[in-house]
Amino acid sequence: MKTVRISLIGFGAVGQGVASTVLSKRDFLKKQGIDLRFVGITDSKGSEVDENGIDLEAAISRKKDTGSVATGDMTALEIIRNVKHEIMVDVTPTNIDDGEPGLGNMLSAFGAGRHVVTSNKGPLALRFSELNEAAEDNGLFFRYEATVAGAVPIFNLVHEALAGNTVTGIEGILNGTCNYILTRMTEERMPYKLALKEAQELGFAETDPTYDVGGIDAALKLVIIANSIFGTGATYHDVDVTGITKITPEALELASNNNSVIKLVCEAVNGTLKVAPRLVPKRHPLAVGGTLNVASIQTDLAGRITISGKGAGSIETASSILSDIIYIARHV
């Protein structure tokens, strides 16, 4: 049995999703020879540390009952630097101004010899090259499948299954909230504000929904794709971004009458990065509905490969995080 020790930095919806997924998969993982032991969990109010392994069920219950996982006040950076473990999982909230606290957590983790798994888009959209170099310089894994399109394994697909192909372009729908709003406005003739409210109630929207409807969240994901797949060294500021706030019910109806839908499409083609509403034929592979995400990847050998699935949700995001953890566990 291989024991892999983990720090879980951030215990909101995604962090709790990771903990409950690992709990429910414990026997499944043990059958594969992997024992995941959480030695530190933090949230904004404090932390729990146990070098012998935290009781995840108790941690989740305490968070639900008291609003915090804290049993002590060791900070995230103290845990990352001083508590022995192999993988630091950063699921702190995205911040596109300076990438903190995720950026500091990740750089400290690499400095302390920890592999990093994350769902946090901000640091990767701002400082991808620096993070990648820090991982490489220290001989560590840096895995971030959960940053883009939730459960949809875009990076695994391109880097593993399509290894050997040159990717020449990617188009996708990478923001579930916008896709939900446009779908509801088109199919139910629902007013924009009501559709946005529904998306917020479903828990898909960012804390500040202007990140979604302004196209910012989609742009962050596109930058991560560009860096990871094309190695462009791009940042969020290189993306030409238009959101969906100016799409009128009349425009959607006109599109529909012409057998098309309006979608917020992300494109990385010929070195340019663009997020903008676009007309898409109703039967086109990009015309997925509701909160679904989709990525259509053009390659030289395999041709076009299109992959679609759930782009948000705590368990769906945990699916990608767990996959990255297992990848590292198998390779260390």
Ligand code: HSE
């Ligand atoms: N707000 C994001 C979305 C969540 O709607 O796609 C997943 O990153």
